[in-house]
Amino acid sequence: MSSAQIEIQLIASLVAIACAIPGTFLVLRKMAMISDAISHSILPGIVIGFFITQDLNSPLLIFLAAITGIITVVLVEYIQKTGLVKEDTAIGLVFPILFSIGVILIAKNANDVHLDVDAVLLGELAFAPFNRLLIAGVDVGPKSLWIIGCILLITIGLLFAFFKELKISTFDAGLAASLGFSPAVIHYGLMTVSSVTTVGAFDAVGAILVVALMIAPAATAYLLTTNLKRMLVYAICFGVFSAISGYWLAHWLDASIAGSITTMLGLLFLMVYLFAPNKGVIAVLYREKQQRTEVSLLTFLLHLRNHSEEEERHVNHLNEHINWQKVRSKTVLELALKNNMIVIDNHIVSLTEKGKDFTSQALDYIITNEDSKIEHMKDDFFLFRG
Amino acid sequence: MDITEYIKLVFTDYTLRTITLGTAILGAVTGMLGSFAVLRKQSLLGDAISHAALPGIAIAFLITGAKDSNILLLGALISGLIGTFWIRGIISKTHLKSDTALGLILSLFFGFGMLLLTFIQKQPNANQAGLDKYLFGQAATLVESDVWLMSIVTGACLLVLLLFWKEFKILLFDADYTKTLGFNTKFIDILITTFIVLAIVLGLQTVGVVLMSAMLLAPAAAARQWTNSLGVMVFLAAIFGAFSGVFGTAISASQNNLSTGPVIVIVAGVFVLISFIFSPSRGLLFKQIRFIKNRRDLQLHKTLSFMYHIAETHENISHPHAIKILNNFQGYTKGTLQKLVRKNYVKIDGSMWSLTSEGFKTASNLYNQQTEDNE
Incomplete structure (x- = not known):
C-alpha cells in the first residue's frame, strides 16, 4: 500500500465517522431527508464562496456553504409553518430550487469557475491526496484530511458534551423542554453540525455519499439495536468498514470510490435488512407466520370446546367449515398434537385436559382483557414456537 | 431577440419546437401525477425514484451495449419500481420510518449507479459517451421520437386517470373506506405509483435525476393553493407544469450557457412563490x-x-x-x-x-x- 492509498482510506474512514454521529440522531429524529436537502442546497453557498475565496478548501467557503445549509432548514420550517403544504413537500420544493440556482451560477460563470457540478455531487476521493496542506513550507498531509479531522474532533467534542441533552430531546422533546433544555438550540445545533460535515466532506467524497454515509450506517445499526450508545458504535463501525472495503472494491473495479463505498453500504444494509435477528425481514415474516398459526390454533381449540357433536369435530371438517386450506389445517393439527392439546381418535378430534385448561385461560383473557393474564399467555405461546 | 421573433422561431426551428413541445408535455404529465404524489404525502418519493432509476440506466446500457433511449428508460423504469417497492418493504416490515427509507434507497441506488457509470466509462466502448446526461438532463438532446413517446405516455396516463378517476380520488382521501367498499386498493395503489414512476423516468433525459422531484412537486404545490377540488387541482397543475416547460425553454434558449432543466425548475418555483403569496383563500x-x-x-x-x-x-x-x-x-x-x-x-x-x-x-x-x- 502506498502512502496515498493509506491517506485515502484514512480520509474515507474519518468522513464515515464524522457522518455516522449526526446521522444516527437524524435517523432517530425522523429527519433523514433533511440531510439530503442540505447536501443539494449547499451548492449555491459553495459557488458564492468560491467566487470570493477562489479556493475550494478555504474555511470561509465552508462557513458560507454551512450557512446555506441552515438557510435551507429555516426555509423548510418556515414554509411548513405557513401550513400551505406538508413538510415533505416543503423539503422537496426548497432544495431543487436552491440547487438550480447553484447550477445556473456555475453555468453563467463557467469561464471563471473551476468548479464542476459533478465534482460537488460526486467528489473524487482519488485526487484528495494531491491537495497538500503546507505549513511554513512543510508538507503536513492532505488538506481534506485536516479539514475532516477538525470537523470530526468538534463533532466528537459536542457529542460528549451534550450527549445527555441530545438523547433526551431526541426521544422525548416535551420532557427535554420541561427540564429546561431548549429543543430549538439542540435542533439547530444538530442541523449546523450536519451542514458543516456535509460541506467539509463534499470535496473529498461528494454530497451524495455524505447522505449515504449519514443515513445508511445509522439505519443499519437501528435494525440491530435499540440502545443509543450501541447504535452509535455500530453505525461508526459499519461506516468505517464500508469506507475501507469500498476503497478496495473501487481499486479492483477501477471505478468511482464514492460509488463503491455507497455500494458496500447498500450491501451491508441489504444483509442486515434480510437477516437481522429480530427486525430483519426474514425474522419478521417468520414471526408473522407463527402468529397466524397460533391464532388459527386458538380458533380451532375454541371451536372444539364449543362443539360436542361429532360431525363438527371431524378432521375433514377443518377444510370444509372453517375454510382453511389443507396445508394450514395440517400444520395446526400437528402443532396441537405435538403439544398434547388434542387427541385424534378415528378422525374425530377431541380436547385433552391440557387443551381444555388452555382454552379456558384463553377465553378468560379474551373476556377480561387484563394485562396480568397476558404474561401468562406469553409463556404458553412461547411453548408452541419450540 | 424579441418575443414575436422567438414565437416565430418556435414554429419554424426543428430543435426549438421539439424541445418546447417536449418540456411542455413533460411539465403537464408530471404536474398531473404530481398532484397525487403531493396529496398522498409522498412528495419525496419522486426524489427517491429519480435517483433510484440511475443504476437501471447503467445496467440497461451494460446489457445491450447500445444507447437506445427507449431501452435505457425501460431499465430506469424497472430500477425505479424496485426502489419504490423496496421503500415500501422497509416501511412496512421494519421500524425504520419513511424518511429514513427514502434517504437510504435514494443514496444507495444513486451511489451504485455512479459506480456502474464510472465502471462503464472505463470500458473500451465508444458508445458510452453522454450517459451522464441523465444526471443533470439535457433538453437539447430531445428528438421527435422522444416527444412522441412522451405524448403516448401522457395520453395513456390521461386515459387511466379518467377511467379510474373515482377510485384514485377515494383512495386518496379515505383509504380505509375504499377497502370497505370492496375496491382492490393494492391494485389502484400500484397503478398510480407505476404511473408516477413512469412520468419521473420520462423526465430524466430532460431535467435529470437531481431536479426531477421539483418538476413533480412544484406545479402540484402551486395548484393546491388555488383550489380545494381534486379535478381543478390536477388540471391547474398540468397547466402550470406545461407553462414552466415553455417559459423555461424560452428563457434558456435566449441566453448563453443556461441549461434548460434548472431554468424550468426555477420558473416552476416562481409559480409556487406567486401561488403562496397571492392565492385568494390560502395565500400569505x-x-x-x-x-x-x-x-x-x-x-x-x-x-x-x-x-x-x-x-x-x-x-x-x-x-x-x-x-x-x-x-x-x-x-x-x-x-x-x-x-x-x-x-x-x-x-x-x-x-x-x-x-x-x-x-x-x-x-x-x-x-x-x-x-x-x-x-
Whole structure:
C-alpha cells in the first residue's frame, strides 16, 4: 500500500465517522431527508464562496456553504409553518430550487469557475491526496484530511458534551423542554453540525455519499439495536468498514470510490435488512407466520370446546367449515398434537385436559382483557414456537 | 431577440419546437401525477425514484451495449419500481420510518449507479459517451421520437386517470373506506405509483435525476393553493407544469450557457412563490390582510363596548361625553371614532361624543350574536 492509498482510506474512514454521529440522531429524529436537502442546497453557498475565496478548501467557503445549509432548514420550517403544504413537500420544493440556482451560477460563470457540478455531487476521493496542506513550507498531509479531522474532533467534542441533552430531546422533546433544555438550540445545533460535515466532506467524497454515509450506517445499526450508545458504535463501525472495503472494491473495479463505498453500504444494509435477528425481514415474516398459526390454533381449540357433536369435530371438517386450506389445517393439527392439546381418535378430534385448561385461560383473557393474564399467555405461546 | 421573433422561431426551428413541445408535455404529465404524489404525502418519493432509476440506466446500457433511449428508460423504469417497492418493504416490515427509507434507497441506488457509470466509462466502448446526461438532463438532446413517446405516455396516463378517476380520488382521501367498499386498493395503489414512476423516468433525459422531484412537486404545490377540488387541482397543475416547460425553454434558449432543466425548475418555483403569496383563500398576502382586518374590527368593537359601559350609567343613552376620556383607552384612535360616526353608532358634537340608539343596540348585542354588517 502506498502512502496515498493509506491517506485515502484514512480520509474515507474519518468522513464515515464524522457522518455516522449526526446521522444516527437524524435517523432517530425522523429527519433523514433533511440531510439530503442540505447536501443539494449547499451548492449555491459553495459557488458564492468560491467566487470570493477562489479556493475550494478555504474555511470561509465552508462557513458560507454551512450557512446555506441552515438557510435551507429555516426555509423548510418556515414554509411548513405557513401550513400551505406538508413538510415533505416543503423539503422537496426548497432544495431543487436552491440547487438550480447553484447550477445556473456555475453555468453563467463557467469561464471563471473551476468548479464542476459533478465534482460537488460526486467528489473524487482519488485526487484528495494531491491537495497538500503546507505549513511554513512543510508538507503536513492532505488538506481534506485536516479539514475532516477538525470537523470530526468538534463533532466528537459536542457529542460528549451534550450527549445527555441530545438523547433526551431526541426521544422525548416535551420532557427535554420541561427540564429546561431548549429543543430549538439542540435542533439547530444538530442541523449546523450536519451542514458543516456535509460541506467539509463534499470535496473529498461528494454530497451524495455524505447522505449515504449519514443515513445508511445509522439505519443499519437501528435494525440491530435499540440502545443509543450501541447504535452509535455500530453505525461508526459499519461506516468505517464500508469506507475501507469500498476503497478496495473501487481499486479492483477501477471505478468511482464514492460509488463503491455507497455500494458496500447498500450491501451491508441489504444483509442486515434480510437477516437481522429480530427486525430483519426474514425474522419478521417468520414471526408473522407463527402468529397466524397460533391464532388459527386458538380458533380451532375454541371451536372444539364449543362443539360436542361429532360431525363438527371431524378432521375433514377443518377444510370444509372453517375454510382453511389443507396445508394450514395440517400444520395446526400437528402443532396441537405435538403439544398434547388434542387427541385424534378415528378422525374425530377431541380436547385433552391440557387443551381444555388452555382454552379456558384463553377465553378468560379474551373476556377480561387484563394485562396480568397476558404474561401468562406469553409463556404458553412461547411453548408452541419450540 | 424579441418575443414575436422567438414565437416565430418556435414554429419554424426543428430543435426549438421539439424541445418546447417536449418540456411542455413533460411539465403537464408530471404536474398531473404530481398532484397525487403531493396529496398522498409522498412528495419525496419522486426524489427517491429519480435517483433510484440511475443504476437501471447503467445496467440497461451494460446489457445491450447500445444507447437506445427507449431501452435505457425501460431499465430506469424497472430500477425505479424496485426502489419504490423496496421503500415500501422497509416501511412496512421494519421500524425504520419513511424518511429514513427514502434517504437510504435514494443514496444507495444513486451511489451504485455512479459506480456502474464510472465502471462503464472505463470500458473500451465508444458508445458510452453522454450517459451522464441523465444526471443533470439535457433538453437539447430531445428528438421527435422522444416527444412522441412522451405524448403516448401522457395520453395513456390521461386515459387511466379518467377511467379510474373515482377510485384514485377515494383512495386518496379515505383509504380505509375504499377497502370497505370492496375496491382492490393494492391494485389502484400500484397503478398510480407505476404511473408516477413512469412520468419521473420520462423526465430524466430532460431535467435529470437531481431536479426531477421539483418538476413533480412544484406545479402540484402551486395548484393546491388555488383550489380545494381534486379535478381543478390536477388540471391547474398540468397547466402550470406545461407553462414552466415553455417559459423555461424560452428563457434558456435566449441566453448563453443556461441549461434548460434548472431554468424550468426555477420558473416552476416562481409559480409556487406567486401561488403562496397571492392565492385568494390560502395565500400569505390575503391571510395577512384578513388578519389585520380582524384586528381592526376587534378594536372597533372594544371601543364601542367601552362607550356602551359609560353610556349605561346614564339614564339618557345619548348623554354627551368628552372625547378626552377615551384617550386612555387602548385601541382608540381618531380613525376608529370616525368609523363609528360613519356607521351612525356615535354622534360627535364639538369635543363631545354621544351614542346613538342604534349604536347602543349594537353594543348591547355585541357579544350575543353575529352582527351582519361587520367590517
